[in-house]
Amino acid sequence: MGEIQTFFITWWPWILFALFCLVILIQLIYYIAFFRRVAFFKSASKEKTQTHAVSIIVCARDEANNLTKYLPGVLVQTYPTTHELIVVNHNSQDETRYLLDEFKKTFKNLQAINLEQEALGIPGKKYPLSIGIKEAKHEILLLTDADCVPASEFWLQKMQEAYHDGIEIVLGYGAYNKKPGILNKIIRFETFHSALQYMSYALAGLPYMGVGRNLSYKRELFFRTKGFSSINHVASGDDDLFINQVATKHNVNVVLDPEAFTLSEPKRRFGDWIRQKNRHYSTSKFYKPVHKFLLGLYSTSHFFVYPLFVLCMFFFDWRLTLGVFGIRFLWQAVVYYNAMKKMNERDLFYWWWILDIWMFIHYFIFAPSIWRKPNKNWH
Structure with missing residues (x-):
């Protein structure tokens, strides 16, 4: 026993440093194997461009105010081929029905579906979205939310x-509007960080999710895989869980063009954002094992970077510690700069190192939501 104690007393700083090096190595593997794919992404050149007939689907529940502000941006898209916009009004108690009737007088390609009942045992918006997909006339579906507006007419x-x-x-980027304040930067950085992961995984042949604010897939794929039937019991998941089930390394593409982004209003209160993210994270427990392992390993290594860095600075050679940390810091800076530039989030680069430290707190806040029972609401 004395020899073991002597061993640990003598070598524990080296063990601590070895753990720190292991965490940094894992992080570097993710940045080199995955995240660089977004940072240095270039769209494949196409010899010929084809335009497809498209059905845009928006689900709305008591969203009259948002539809007034954002729906015109969807309706006035510049597109040379047939397309339609389907708005599924899911049991709204506000003026949504009458607002859509007014829009239909001007926009003939708008179809409003008014649902006046709930689907028992199917929480969330899977039921209205399924109805919208069933009524769609075209094979390619493009999904967004009632509180989103396209970043451009293209x-x-x-x-x-x-x-x-x-x-x-096709996976798109759903950004948030730039506003003053630290909460806005936190929300946008978390959104950027999530997109960096799911888009880079898709580019690496391991797609695991998409976001309903900006997502497209084929109608035939939806019906061939029986839609949401296997995840109807989960309130969320109409975007990420569905994609997790049906995506393969061959059938997914990503779009990183600022004109193809959508924009949403971010939460203005910290508590509202916490509740929103808890609902989103609660679905990750249903991901495929390989995705849970990769996401979990990345988050765990990310969580331990700064605690181990501080401990090694105090109890080990600070020069070696700083050197190892600097390797990750430089790689991270290069990847973040280029990825933020592509996602039109360049202003966040000046804050990235502070926001990366914030992620340590972020994991503390949201880790319990992985085991929490999902909320029944879809708002």
Whole structure:
């Protein structure tokens, strides 16, 4: 026993440093194997461009105010081929029905579906979305939310251009509007960080999710895989869980063109954002094992970077510690700069190192949501 104690007393700083090096190595593997794919992404050149007929689907529940502000941006898309917009009004108690009737007088390609009942045992928006998909006339579906607006009039054009032989799913970026304040930067950085992961995994042949604010897939894929039937019991998941089930390394493409982004209003209160993210994270427990392992390993290594860095600075050679940390810091800076530039989040680069430290707190806050029972609401 004395020899073991002597061993640990003598070598524990080296053990601590070895753990720190292991964590940094794992982080570097993720940045080199995955995240660089987004940072240095270049769209494949196409010899010929084809335009497809598209059905845009928006689900709304008591969203009259948002539809007034954002729906015109969807309706006035510049697109040379047939397309329709389906708004599924899911049991709204506000003026949504009458607002849609007014829009229909001007926009003939708008179809409103008014649902006046709930689907028992199917929480969330899977039921209205399924109805919208069933009523869609065209094979390519483009999804967004009632509180989102396309970043340009070419959103529809850019998203559908990503379809070519074998592609059945197109992942887009759903950004948040830039506002003053630290909460806005936290929300946008977390959104950027999530997109960096799911888009880079898709580019590496391991797609695991998409976001309903900006997502496209084929109608035939939805019906061939029986839609949401296996995840109807989960309130969320109409975007990430569905994609997790049906995406393969061959049938997914990504779009990283600022004109193809959508924009949403971020939460203005910290508590509202916490509740929103808890609902989103609660679905990750249903991901495929390989995705849970990869995401878990990355988050765990990310969580331990700064505690181990501080401990090694105090109890080990600070020069070696700083050198090892600097390798990750430089790689991270290069990847973040280029990825933020592509996602039109360049202003966040000046804050990235502070926001990366914030992620340590972020994991503390949201880790319990992985085991929490999902909320029944979809708002």
